[in-house]
Amino acid sequence: MNETSYQALYLHIPFCRSKCAYCDFDSRAFAPCELDAALDAYCVQLEGLLDKHGKAGELDQVATVYIGGGTPSIMGERLPRLVRRVCAYCNPVEFTCEANPESFTPRQARELRDAGVTRISLGIQSLNAVELKILGRIHSAEEALEALELAKRNGFSTSCDLMCALPGQTYESWRTTLARIIAAAPDHVSVYPLQVEGGTPLARLEEAGKIDIPDEDFQALCMEEAAKQLRAAGYARYEVASYAKPGHRCQHNIAYWTGKPYLGLGRSASSMRHVASERTNDVSEDGAHRPFVRERFTQLDDAGTRFDREILMPREAYAEDLMLACRMTDGIPRNLLERAEAYIPSAELKAACARAVALELATWRNELLCPTQQGWLCGNELYGLFWDLAE
Amino acid sequence: MTRMDTIDTSHIRNFSIVAHIDHGKSTISDRILELTRTVEERDMESQLLDTMDIERERGITIKSNAVRVMYDADDGETYQFNLIDTPGHVDFTYEVSRSLAACEGAVLVVDATQGVEAQTVSNANLAMNANLDIVPAINKIDLPSAHPEEVKVEIEDELAIPADDAVCVSGKTGEGIHDLLESIVFLISPPKGDASKPLKALILDSYFDEYRGVVATVRVFDGSVKKGDQLRMMQGGEDFLVDGVGVRRPAEVAVDVLAVGEVGYVVTGLKDPEAVHVGDTLTFRDNPCDAPLSGYREAKPMVYTGLFPIDNKDYENLRDALEKLRVNDPSLIWTPETSVALGFGFRVGFLGLLHMEVVKERLEREFDLDLIATSPSVDYHVYKTDGEMIDVRSPQDLPDVTRIEHIEEPYLKAKVIAPPEYTGAVMQLAIEHRGITTDMIHLSQKSVEMHFDVPLAELILDFFDQLKSRTKGYASLDYEFSDYRVSELVKLDILLSGDEVDALSFIVHKDKAYALARSLCDKLKEIIPRQQFEVPIQGAIGNKIIARSTVKAHRKDVLAKCYGGDISRKRKLLEKQKEGKKRMKAIGSVEVPQEAFLAILKVED
Numbered sequence: 001m002n003e004t005s006y007q008a009l010y011l012h013i014p015f016c017r018s019k020c021a022y023c024d025f026d027s028r029a030f031a032p033c034e035l036d037a038a039l040d041a042y043c044v045q046l047e048g049l050l051d052k053h054g055k056a057g058e059l060d061q062v063a064t065v066y067i068g069g070g071t072p073s074i075m076g077e078r079l080p081r082l083v084r085r086v087c088a089y090c091n092p093v094e095f096t097c098e099a100n101p102e103s104f105t106p107r108q109a110r111e112l113r114d115a116g117v118t119r120i121s122l123g124i125q126s127l128n129a130v131e132l133k134i135l136g137r138i139h140s141a142e143e144a145l146e147a148l149e150l151a152k153r154n155g156f157s158t159s160c161d162l163m164c165a166l167p168g169q170t171y172e173s174w175r176t177t178l179a180r181i182i183a184a185a186p187d188h189v190s191v192y193p194l195q196v197e198g199g200t201p202l203a204r205l206e207e208a209g210k211i212d213i214p215d216e217d218f219q220a221l222c223m224e225e226a227a228k229q230l231r232a233a234g235y236a237r238y239e240v241a242s243y244a245k246p247g248h249r250c251q252h253n254i255a256y257w258t259g260k261p262y263l264g265l266g267r268s269a270s271s272m273r274h275v276a277s278e279r280t281n282d283v284s285e286d287g288a289h290r291p292f293v294r295e296r297f298t299q300l301d302d303a304g305t306r307f308d309r310e311i312l313m314p315r316e317a318y319a320e321d322l323m324l325a326c327r328m329t330d331g332i333p334r335n336l337l338e339r340a341e342a343y344i345p346s347a348e349l350k351a352a353c354a355r356a357v358a359l360e361l362a363t364w365r366n367e368l369l370c371p372t373q374q375g376w377l378c379g380n381e382l383y384g385l386f387w388d389l390a391e
Numbered sequence: 392m393t394r395m396d397t398i399d400t401s402h403i404r405n406f407s408i409v410a411h412i413d414h415g416k417s418t419i420s421d422r423i424l425e426l427t428r429t430v431e432e433r434d435m436e437s438q439l440l441d442t443m444d445i446e447r448e449r450g451i452t453i454k455s456n457a458v459r460v461m462y463d464a465d466d467g468e469t470y471q472f473n474l475i476d477t478p479g480h481v482d483f484t485y486e487v488s489r490s491l492a493a494c495e496g497a498v499l500v501v502d503a504t505q506g507v508e509a510q511t512v513s514n515a516n517l518a519m520n521a522n523l524d525i526v527p528a529i530n531k532i533d534l535p536s537a538h539p540e541e542v543k544v545e546i547e548d549e550l551a552i553p554a555d556d557a558v559c560v561s562g563k564t565g566e567g568i569h570d571l572l573e574s575i576v577f578l579i580s581p582p583k584g585d586a587s588k589p590l591k592a593l594i595l596d597s598y599f600d601e602y603r604g605v606v607a608t609v610r611v612f613d614g615s616v617k618k619g620d621q622l623r624m625m626q627g628g629e630d631f632l633v634d635g636v637g638v639r640r641p642a643e644v645a646v647d648v649l650a651v652g653e654v655g656y657v658v659t660g661l662k663d664p665e666a667v668h669v670g671d672t673l674t675f676r677d678n679p680c681d682a683p684l685s686g687y688r689e690a691k692p693m694v695y696t697g698l699f700p701i702d703n704k705d706y707e708n709l710r711d712a713l714e715k716l717r718v719n720d721p722s723l724i725w726t727p728e729t730s731v732a733l734g735f736g737f738r739v740g741f742l743g744l745l746h747m748e749v750v751k752e753r754l755e756r757e758f759d760l761d762l763i764a765t766s767p768s769v770d771y772h773v774y775k776t777d778g779e780m781i782d783v784r785s786p787q788d789l790p791d792v793t794r795i796e797h798i799e800e801p802y803l804k805a806k807v808i809a810p811p812e813y814t815g816a817v818m819q820l821a822i823e824h825r826g827i828t829t830d831m832i833h834l835s836q837k838s839v840e841m842h843f844d845v846p847l848a849e850l851i852l853d854f855f856d857q858l859k860s861r862t863k864g865y866a867s868l869d870y871e872f873s874d875y876r877v878s879e880l881v882k883l884d885i886l887l888s889g890d891e892v893d894a895l896s897f898i899v900h901k902d903k904a905y906a907l908a909r910s911l912c913d914k915l916k917e918i919i920p921r922q923q924f925e926v927p928i929q930g931a932i933g934n935k936i937i938a939r940s941t942v943k944a945h946r947k948d949v950l951a952k953c954y955g956g957d958i959s960r961k962r963k964l965l966e967k968q969k970e971g972k973k974r975m976k977a978i979g980s981v982e983v984p985q986e987a988f989l990a991i992l993k994v995e996d
Contacts, residue, residue, distance in 0.1 A: 192950060192951075193947075193950055195949060195951055216945070216946050217946050219946075240950060241950060241952070253954060256955055256958065262955065264955055264956070268956070269955065270958075270959075271955075272955075296956075296959060310959060320958065323961075323962070323965070324958065377947040377948070378923065378946075379948065380948040380964070380965060380968055383961070383965055384965045384969060387962055
């Protein structure tokens with residue numbers, strides 16, 4: 001755990017024009033007349049938090065920034081203002097803003113670019129009208145492609161989120177969505193199968209028997225189709241759900257998956273950092289490593305006064321890093337294994353690797369333990385093997 | 392005279408309270424204890440008589456209990472009531488019969504809003520069969536929807552019990568409880584018995600106390616018993632010196648003597664719980680009574696299943712736990728058993744499937760064990776070609792088919808009492824379970840008694856549940872062992888990925904093997920989760936595959952976003968996945984959930 005200062009900054013905007021049918025994230029939908037007041041009030045508090053951490057010098061090392069939601073693009077002119085404020089405290093190499101097609105305007109695009117945003121991540125999900133409607137999305141396929149074009153015209157690195165295994169989706173409609181997205185040529189694509197979360201409108205529709213959620217076979221088929229088409233179009237898979245053209249991997253997300261400390265501001269945003277520990281238990285077996293614990297805390301209110309906290313002991317922190325590494329094409333590097341050995345018995349580490357290989361979930365490739373096709377599809381089996389090393 | 396001194400038999404009333412579930416048996420018991428100041432109100436814990444956790448949760452009484460209540464009646468006399476609780480399930484039918492044998496009367500509780508229901512009928516039948524005086528009590532009259540007059544008519548019409556004397560009560564408010572106690576005095580006969588004869592007492596229950604040894608609950612039919620008496624168990628043959636006698640109120644209170652007609656406990660000092668059998672007769676060692684009480688039956692296990700710890704390290708713990716349970720449950724017996732699939736465990740004998748479930752649950756809960764129970768079996772008599780007869784209680788012990796001359800299985804004489812409209816349904820059920828109708832008696836307009844010879848193996852699975860559901864709960868079942876009869880039985884094996892899973896084998900009648908194999912394969916397909924590879928499931932008799940199904944290979948698991956705060960959620964999900972796996976048993980390379988082993992218990996659902 002080399003870094004102790006924040007490498008990444010996340011800002012959460014928990015507002016949407018309307019809530020999607022599958023969404024269980026923290027976001028609220030408001031009537032237009034009330035939305036402005038709510039956004040103003042929220043921004044005051046968010047900017048206050050930003051100033052507090054910025055003035056304390058905690059953002060000095062921040063290399064990537066991500067403004068997510070919710071729907072950040074709903075903020076109008078407040079969004080570029082927020083971006084400028086962030087850039088007063090740090091000089092990120094990658095600055096992403098999430099946007100939804102219906103609220104991303106030419107003016108906003110220009111202003112964001114001028115303020116310092118380098119990357120736009122568009123929530124497109126599908127290019128099929130029926131599927132978009134079932135999901136409760138309020139934009140059309142055409143609007144989505146226009147928004148992508150707009151982002152490209154303004155010189156942003158672009159990313160599209162897609163969802164597969166949707167109610168009513170067919171293999172053909174999925175192939176068509178993929179082909180049209182590839183033709184529109186974003187720099188980055190994320191693909192997730194739909195997950196029906198309890199309590200969402202979609203879950204209620206499913207319980208009522210009004211929609212059929214495709215089974216795991218169809219999910220696998222869609223994921224494999226995405227991998228195939230995207231690879232052929234020059235996108236390299238670098239994480240289980242992420243594909244990028246050369247030079248366009250999302251550095252911010254990679255920070256999450258490689259154990260880099262990050263600060264999250266805004267309600268329900270999470271932060272992670274490493275804190276020096278006084279406890280002798282936290283000293284590594286050879287005594288050579290500085291004792292530390294990993295702290296993760298999630299902001300519970302708008303004001304940033306209440307947090308949900310968890311502490312991971314060094315052994316747990318390494319098991320978490322191993323688990324996350326398995327999500328990536330580069331897999332687990334030797335040097336991570338070597339560092340983990342300071343806290344996790346080497347025999348247990350070796351056994352977990354051997355088991356992953358024996359189950360054909362992973363394979364050794366140039367000193368890296370990398371996920372196989374089976375490891376991509378049945379990732380939880382693979383991740384479980386390494387998280388088990390936490391105790 | 393202190394309140395615990397013996398009393399003339401004319402002032403004793405021994406009775407049970409019987410009711411349909413939720414008609415208020417327990418609240419009425421509680422009110423009786425309260426009104427007679429047996430228990431002060433502040434000490435009342437509702438449902439005082441049921442003490443085991445599992446009993447309370449499941450609302451069933453497993454062990455009997457007898458409480459003495461002193462009642463100052465309106466005639467100015469003091470009466471001794473012995474309130475005897477009875478087990479409520481067919482597995483314990485023998486214990487019920489012994490409890491009722493200790494009574495002269497029964498209070499039949501009927502809910503004033505619900506009227507006569509299924510178990511009202513079956514319980515009334517049991518009480519009438521035992522020749523008890525019945526006091527109908529119409530409960531819950533405090534409720535606005537109560538219609539006691541109609542319920543009285545139902546009692547007369549459907550149970551053929553005169554309802555003129557029915558008492559209207561409210562267990563909730565206590566209204567009418569006084570009248571009920573008066574009715575018990577007037578309507579239930581006092582016990583008969585001869586105080587001058589040698590002791591003759593019925594054991595209705597027993598439990599083990601670490602310090603005092605076995606303590607037996609008894610009903611004295613003749614003579615009396617006191618501390619220092621030398622007694623003999625007439626059937627069991629064991630002798631012992633009485634270490635003390637007393638009664639439960641419901642806490643134990645020592646008394647000088649248990650006299651004729653009374654109910655109480657006897658401290659035997661015996662350290663072996665198996666020496667004391669429910670239904671046995673106690674008498675003097677040196678001056679025995681003429682004959683033991685009739686109706687004695689040895690508490691013999693009817694069903695055998697394998698119990699295996701999921702974690703083989705728990706084998707010794709399981710043995711210790713069984714030893715400890717047996718102290719209060721002498722009917723429990725076991726022998727070590729080894730399974731290729733499940734490792735080391737025990738083949739355990741039970742009175743019935745409910746008994747098995749209760750024991751398994753107690754082992755898991757009280758001793759923190761994770762157990763798998765395998766297919767239940769009865770005690771088969773296998774005659775080998777070399778002329779030898781062996782007892783086979785586990786499918787694994789069945790010799791190769793070429794070495795079997797023939798197999799005999801235990802048959803029961805079963806007696807079902809049900810309303811006439813269900814006669815067809817009951818006979819159909821009997822036929823499906825290889826039963827033969829031997830007699831049918833019309834007891835009244837409202838009830839028919841049917842007699843069957845039926846294989847025990849058929850009865851232990853789901854006969855009772857099916858009987859209850861097909862007769863909407865109106866039928867009652869009683870059974871006793873009859874004899875061994877030749878049957879065409881085969882061993883059905885289940886193969887997972889080509890490997891026989893011994894713990895899933897089944898001894899079954901030839902005619903039923905195909906249907907059972909198909910049903911098992913289908914059921915297992917639903918239960919066994921998709922694995923990283925395809926899992927064929929096959930049912931086989933010997934080398935012949937008679938049914939098959941396939942669990943498709945697992946293609947993909949849940950892929951969720953894993954940014955920032957999602958990471959903690961992801962870890963928790965993986966931990967849950969691991970917990971789930973702990974409840975699975977790896978058989979060869981196949982992860983099999985415990986439900987798979989239970990599936991064979993409920994295959995006919």
